[in-house]
Each structure stands twice: as C-alpha cells, then as structure tokens.
Amino acid sequence: MSDRSLPMRFARPGAGGFLGYLAVVLIILWSLEGAGWSADRLISSPPKLADFFDRAWPPSTHNLDRLAWKMVETLQIAIAGAAIGIVLSVPVALLAARGVLVGRGVSLAVRTILGFIRAVPDLAWALVFVVAVGLGPFAGMLAIVVDTIGYCGRFFADDMENTDPGPAEALTATGARRLDIAACATIPAALPAFVSTSLFGLEKAVRSSTILGLVGAGGIGIELKVGFDLFDYPTAMTVILMIAVVVIGVEQIGAMLRAAIMGQAR
Amino acid sequence: MPLDHPATHLTGTVTDLQATGLAKSFGKARPVFEGLEFRIRRGECVALVGANGTGKSTLLRCCLGLITPDSGRVSLLDQDMVTIKGPARRALRARTGLVGQKHNLVPRLSVLSNVIHGLLGRHSGPRYWVQGLAPAAARTAAFAALDKVGLADLALRRADQLSGGQSQRVAIARALVGNPRFLVADEPCASLDPQAGEEVMALFISLVKREGVTVLFTSHNVQHALSYGDRILGLQGGRIAIDARARDVSAQDMARLYV
Numbered sequence: 001m002s003d004r005s006l007p008m009r010f011a012r013p014g015a016g017g018f019l020g021y022l023a024v025v026l027i028i029l030w031s032l033e034g035a036g037w038s039a040d041r042l043i044s045s046p047p048k049l050a051d052f053f054d055r056a057w058p059p060s061t062h063n064l065d066r067l068a069w070k071m072v073e074t075l076q077i078a079i080a081g082a083a084i085g086i087v088l089s090v091p092v093a094l095l096a097a098r099g100v101l102v103g104r105g106v107s108l109a110v111r112t113i114l115g116f117i118r119a120v121p122d123l124a125w126a127l128v129f130v131v132a133v134g135l136g137p138f139a140g141m142l143a144i145v146v147d148t149i150g151y152c153g154r155f156f157a158d159d160m161e162n163t164d165p166g167p168a169e170a171l172t173a174t175g176a177r178r179l180d181i182a183a184c185a186t187i188p189a190a191l192p193a194f195v196s197t198s199l200f201g202l203e204k205a206v207r208s209s210t211i212l213g214l215v216g217a218g219g220i221g222i223e224l225k226v227g228f229d230l231f232d233y234p235t236a237m238t239v240i241l242m243i244a245v246v247v248i249g250v251e252q253i254g255a256m257l258r259a260a261i262m263g264q265a266r
Numbered sequence: 267m268p269l270d271h272p273a274t275h276l277t278g279t280v281t282d283l284q285a286t287g288l289a290k291s292f293g294k295a296r297p298v299f300e301g302l303e304f305r306i307r308r309g310e311c312v313a314l315v316g317a318n319g320t321g322k323s324t325l326l327r328c329c330l331g332l333i334t335p336d337s338g339r340v341s342l343l344d345q346d347m348v349t350i351k352g353p354a355r356r357a358l359r360a361r362t363g364l365v366g367q368k369h370n371l372v373p374r375l376s377v378l379s380n381v382i383h384g385l386l387g388r389h390s391g392p393r394y395w396v397q398g399l400a401p402a403a404a405r406t407a408a409f410a411a412l413d414k415v416g417l418a419d420l421a422l423r424r425a426d427q428l429s430g431g432q433s434q435r436v437a438i439a440r441a442l443v444g445n446p447r448f449l450v451a452d453e454p455c456a457s458l459d460p461q462a463g464e465e466v467m468a469l470f471i472s473l474v475k476r477e478g479v480t481v482l483f484t485s486h487n488v489q490h491a492l493s494y495g496d497r498i499l500g501l502q503g504g505r506i507a508i509d510a511r512a513r514d515v516s517a518q519d520m521a522r523l524y525v
C-alpha cells in the first residue's frame with residue numbers, strides 16, 4: 001500500500017472560482033431583469049393562451065389550397081436559394097480553408113466576412129434585399145443564398161481542413177498545383193461531409209423561408225402575419241401546423257439521406 | 267563501424283541528392299537532427315534506418331521540400347530544394363515521387379484516376395482530375411503503370427475497396443507513372459503483412475532498378491534494408507551513425523542503432 005489517499009469527490013472551489021460562480025449568477029439575474037421578467041404576467045398568461053387556442057381551434061381549412069400554394073412557393077425559395085448558395089459556397093470555402101489554396105491571411109479575412117454574414121439575421125438580409133430588388137420571393141431567395149453561403153462556406157471550409165492530409169501531401173510531392181490538389185484530394189475526401197453540411201443548409205433554408213414573408217420577402221410567412229393582424233387565428237394556426245409538418249418532414253428526410261450517405265462512405 | 271570515404275567512393279558519378287549541415291527542430295524541443303551530411307548517387311538505392319522517432323520521416327520531408335529545415339542545404343537533382351519556389355519547384359517535384367507509409371490514395375476515386383494524379387506535376391487542369399476526362403495518353407500511361415504492378419484488372423475499382431497490399435501497389439504505380447528520377451519511400455511496407463510486404467518491396471525495387479531510378483527508402487525491417495539497399499544510412503541521436511555499403515554493414519552494426 002502506498003500512503004496516497006482517495007481523492008475527494010469534488011474539489012472545493014477557490015476564492016477565484018467562487019467569485020466566478022457569483023458573477024455568472026449575477027449576470028443571469030441582471031439579464032432576467034433586462035428581459036422584463038414579470039411573475040404576474042407569467043401567471044396571468046395561461047388563460048390568455050388558452051383563449052388563443054380556443055379561438056384558433058379548429059384550424060381553418062377553407063383557404064387550404066391557397067396556403068398550400070404559398071407553401072410550395074416557400075419550398076421553391078428555400079430550394080433555389082440553398083442550391084445557389086451551396087454551389088457558391090464551394091469556391092468561397094476553398095478561400096476560407098487554411099492551407100488548401102491560400103495562406104493564413106486570406107483565409108482569416110474570408111472567415112471574418114463569413115462570420116459577419118452569419119451574424120446578420122436572415123430576416124435582416126431579407127429586409128436588405130427587399131430594398132434592393134423589391135417585395136416578393138426573389139428578395140427572399142437572395143436572402144437565403146447569402147445566409148447559405150455564410151453557413152455552408154464556413155462549414156465546407158472546416159470539412160476540408162479536417163480531411164486526411166496524406167493524399168494532399170502525396171500530390172504535393174509530385175509537383176501538383178494547389179488547385180489540382182484541392183480538386184483531386186481535398187474535395188473528394190470532404191465530399192460526404194459536404195453533402196451532410198448541404199443537407200443541414202437546406203433544412204436551415206426551409207426554416208428561414210417560412211418566416212421571410214413577415215418582411216414581405218415571399219413565402220408562407222405573410223399568411224401568418226396577415227392571420228394575426230386580422231385576428232384570423234384559425235388560419236394562423238393552419239399556417240403554424242403546415243410549417244411544423246414541412247420543417248419536421250424536411251429534417252427527417254435530411255436525416256435519412258445523411259445516414260444513407262455516411263453509411264456508404266465506409 | 268564501417269564508414270565510407272565519400273571522396274574515394276563517389277568520384278566520377280553523378281550526385282542526385284546532397285545534404286549539407288541539415289538541421290531541423292520542432293518548436294522549442296531539442297533538434298530532431300543536426301549537421302547531417304550525406305549524398306546519394308544516381309541510380310543508387312539507399313536504405314535509411316533508425317529507431318522510432320529518430321527523424322527519418324522528417325529527413326525525407328526535408329529532402330523533398332515538404333518541410334523547411336532550420337538550417338543546411340538540400341541539393342536535389344542539382345537544384346536547391348530549400349530555396350526553390352513556384353513553377354521551378356513544381357518542375358523539380360515532377361521529377362520526384364513519394365510513396366508513404368500509408369498509401370494515401372484518394373478513397374472515393376477509381377484506381378485509374380489515382381494513378382493519373384501522378385501526372386499532375388507535368389499537367390494541370392480538370393482533364394487530369396478523373397480518368398473519365400483524361401487525355402488518351404494519360405490513360406494509357408496510367409494503365410501501363412498499373413499493369414506493371416499487376417493491377418490492370420482493378421483499374422476502375424474504387425480505391426477504398428482494395429486490400430492494403432493492393433493499395434500500396436497502386437501508390438507505387440502513381441509514384442512511377444510520371445517517370446521520376448528520384449523516388450522517396452517512407453516505410454512502404456509498414457502496414458502490410460510479412461508476405462505482402464515482401465512482395466511489394468521486391469516489386470518496388472525491381473521496378474525502380476529497371477528504370478534506373480534513384481531511391482531513398484526507410485524500413486524497420488533490417489533484412490529489407492540490408493538486402494534491398496545498396497547503401498545504408500543509419501540515424502541515431504540526430505546524427506548519421508552509419509553511412510556504408512550494405513554489404514559492409516553487419517547485423518550487429520544495425521542492432522546497435524536500436525539500443
């Protein structure tokens with residue numbers, strides 16, 4: 001037996017650690033205050049919510065074909081925007097990935113720009129494009145394109161940086177150019193990850209496209225806004241349910257495709 | 267310990283690789299090696315041996331300019347590998363090849379496409395990315411290289427559906443398709459079973475001998491080093507401990523490298 005004793009289950013926090021916990025608690029309390037925390041309003045909300053559901057239920061069915069077409073338009077915005085965004089993301093990601101085509105400096109600059117694109121919310125992009133190209137689905141599609149580039153450009157770049165460097169090194173040793181190495185070794189190795197990332201991008205695009213209508217950028221979101229504005233809660237409820245069904249459906253299909261593709265790549 | 271005297275031994279022959287005062291360290295750690303001096307003559311097959319972590323792979327990478335040494339010079343095929351840049355460096359690399367410990371094939375592409383990639387040092391662009399688009403001459407050359415390693419039947423098989431030995435033979439075909447003058451092989455048989463390792467090594471050496479390619483290879487198999495190498499370079503403690511013709515090196519000399 002050595003003279004070592006069993007370690008304690010939990011380390012006692014030092015003074016610094018204690019101050020850290022205290023700071024976190026204070027920040028959370030301070031934030032709740034800023035967010036207008038009100039116990040009274042929270043307690044009085046269930047009856048109002050119940051009243052809303054009472055008036056919204058059953059969901060309206062008499063506008064169903066118009067709503068369905070709006071939903072189709074929503075999906076068209078999402079698919080077109082995501083497709084263009086994904087294609088444009090590949091060259092962008094090649095410039096964002098460290099050591100693939102460019103060095104640290106350029107890749108850092110491109111990643112910073114992509115970070116900015118992601119930091120701007122999709123609704124803000126939609127507002128910008130409504131100003132640029134006018135109301136309607138085209139503005140929404142452009143917003144989805146930009147949003148998708150921000151997302152896929154960054155994660156495609158990560159996917160490429162995470163590939164096995166061996167094949168790229170072997171081609172470097174034969175004197176291949178960087179673009180050839182990217183096309184022959186890096187991109188083929190990252191392809192399954194690209195597909196998976198693209199499917200996430202499409203899911204994100206579908207989710208975004210359902211609310212772009214709130215700012216007049218096309219899609220079913222406008223029906224939601226009109227429903228609430230006119231106190232037509234049954235129609236609003238129908239729209240909410242349709243969005244839920246479509247978003248969940250797209251996520252399920254995406255998960256299935258991903259599983260199929262990942263399984264295929266060894 | 268037998269040590270050649272380069273002056274008497276190398277007169278009248280062409281030098282393909284010459285390292286002078288080569289040193290490399292990673293970060294603040296002790297240098298992996300320091301003050302390395304050696305030369306490799308045209309057509310020679312040199313075995314680089316040494317214990318794990320003595321810097322064999324690092325040395326090979328320095329020789330091919332894949333990493334930059336801290337100091338010293340590498341003259342490869344009469345050019346300075348350390349300072350050469352851009353198109354000149356690519357042209358020089360087009361005359362060299364690398365076979366790694368892992369085969370490093372691109373898994374999702376066909377065997378033939380992988381071999382065609384060996385031509386990327388001389389050619390560039392989408393026509394050399396996949397075999398379906400490749401010019402007839404490139405496909406013919408790649409197919410001939412595959413035939414030499416006995417895998418012509420598997421030309422359109424996906425590279426990730428090969429056994430380890432087959433993969434390594436494809437990697438050899440890829441390294442040879444561009445007719446390199448100088449070939450580096452880092453433990454080409456490390457991932458293979460003894461039988462496959464023997465076959466791949468014998469095939470590799472016979473091909474490079476037939477084409478007169480200069481070879482620098484590493485191996486942890488003392489028998490491989492002694493029988494396939496014309497000359498042995500032994501690394502120990504960051505220095506060259508053996509530099510001698512293989513037939514002058516005894517098994518005890520080799521064993522001393524690993525203590």
Ligand SMILES: Nc1ncnc2c1ncn2[C@@H]1O[C@H](COP(=O)(O)OP(=O)(O)OP(=O)(O)O)[C@@H](O)[C@H]1O
Nearest residue numbers: 292293298316317318319320321322323324325486
């Ligand atoms: N990229 C790197 N960064 C930091 N240290 C490295 C790097 N590459 C190699 N080293 C270190 O350099 C030393 C030599 O490594 P190297 O791979 O060249 O040895 P080796 O002789 O090829 O070994 P093995 O026989 O196991 O292949 C080791 O101590 C290793 O940890």
Ligand SMILES: [Mg+2]
Nearest residue numbers: 322323324452
């Ligand atoms: Mg090694």
